Amino acid sequence: MSANLIAMLAEATWQTLYMVAVATVIGALCGLPVGTFLACSRKGELLSAPLVNKVLGIVVNATRSVPFIILVVAIIPFTRMVAGTSIGTTAAIVPLTIAAIPFIARLIENAIREVDSGLIEAARAMGATPLQIIAKVLIPEALPGITLGLTLAVVSLIGYSAMVGAVGGEGLGDLGIRYGYQRFMPDVMAMVVVILIVMVQLAQSIGEWIARKVDKRAPRNRGA
Amino acid sequence: MQRDSTTGAAIAFEGVGKSFTSKGRTVTALEGVDLAVAPGAITGIIGRSGAGKSTLLRMVNGLERPSAGRVTVGGRDVGTARGATLREIRRDVGMIFQHFNLLSSRTVLGNVALPLEIAGVPAAETARRAKDLVERVGLETLADRYPAELSGGQKQRVGIARALATGPKVLLSDEATSALDPETTQTVLRLLADINRDLGLTILMITHEMAVLRDIASHVAVIEGGRIVEEGATYDIFTRPAHPTTRSFLAGVTGVTLPQFIAARMQLDPPAGPSREVIRITFLGANATDPLLAEMSAALGLEVNILAGAIEEIGAQPFGNLLISVAAERGPEARHYLDTRGQRTEVLGYVG
Ligand SMILES: Nc1ncnc2c1ncn2[C@@H]1O[C@H](COP(=O)(O)OP(=O)(O)OP(=O)(O)O)[C@@H](O)[C@H]1O
Ligand SMILES: [Mg+2]
16 A cells, blocks of 8 residues: 555544544533433423423434434535535534534433432432532433443444535545545555444443443442 | 420421322322421331321421421421522431432542532531541441442441531431341441430431331331321330231231230130130330239139240330230139239230
């Protein structure tokens, strides 16, 4: 394989990492409050607001039900507004993030709803405010689940990032399609696939390792 | 905490009712409950599953609001308190739970520190007080462990330390020993009794085991179908149970059961022909009954069979149960003799 090709692969790998990392960080920053609110605003819960919960839930579902490739194209005007341009790697971060937020929000919502309601009760009995319960009980207790959720989000975003070639986003997916498929260079395609597999494996392993570190529940039963 | 000005109680329920409505159906969990919990005492609530025990207890710290009546803690109305006022009251009321409800993400020390953090106590003082409390419950060597690494009894000790963190005057316990084995139950009960004595804490505890009450409660309320059917000093409830529910709770705990070969033949009415009356004698205090029975036998010229007997303690007071039989036609005479000498008698039945 030529030095040129290797440089291209290296750059594409970097671009993919960049897009996924930025989308994950922003997605998590926005998804955490949204997910927490979704979990806590159901009827009879801490911040009971069933109507708002329902509306937010519909918005989240709507965003999630749009196929990613359609989302990319549909929000081009918005992307231009945010990124200043609608093509290129930086621009591609916008649809990736938009897709990441509701996905991460749902994962965080699930992780928080897994927390034993007895702990909420104990905190209420201590005289905690709803915000204290969220910050000191729900999020710390849900952390193992949240970590695994974010791992899943990273893996999914690596997959999504392959589609942003459609709007001039670069990265591994784009390289694979342009060189491996359109110019029929099977070695490039093979390398792209191998790098993506390694990337996903790494993300999964690191995520699981962190989740294990933060999980203090019954270590004896988890072979640790 | 100040006491209720009218009753002097640490906790007072006045005409308290509670109903739940879910899916259009209304369940009445409590009705017309009046109860004054004495300050500094350990009061037990006992009742069958679904009787309304937890609902009653949870009103004391406002986890549940009364649908009718008034609940006051230290003279403050909990039922109508909201927001900051309610949180203030809750800091004066500690609570421990059957399933401990400890944070798995925090160490022993961290769990005990939580109520202090919530109350906004400065970090240095929080650390110091949490450490003291962990020592108070005898867990200093486990301070940095996580709950998953502790036994049930140790977890409940953490629960107790946590409940005491904000220096409450009242401690609520919802079946705190139900998930523990008998031996561990004893150590946890002893800890609660120590705390009650050392800190003058008012403890209101739910249990479905009469034995738990016998060991540490000075007052008992029996609840059945959302109503308090009997209440009073533990000693009186144990020795003179008035309500059938109380009796059935006591059956397995106090005293004595008839030998099987007699129980199997016993009937409620005297059979035709010669028969013997089976009498339960409950003797209070340290009364020696042996001489009494011997005296009765001599005085009345009566043959007395002793079937079973036991002496036990409620609090520090001894109390005994003796099952005897006498010829059925001499029964009333024998009971009169014992009754006039301060013993309590009860006819259990007759054997032919
Ligand atoms: N949140 C609720 N919604 C509807 N019904 C409820 C609710 N909480 C309690 N109840 C009902 O109120 C009654 C009393 O319940 P409670 O939990 O106080 O009983 P308990 O005496 O504590 O029983 P256990 O010994 O099983 O804990 C039950 O019939 C129960 O089904
Ligand atoms: Mg209960």
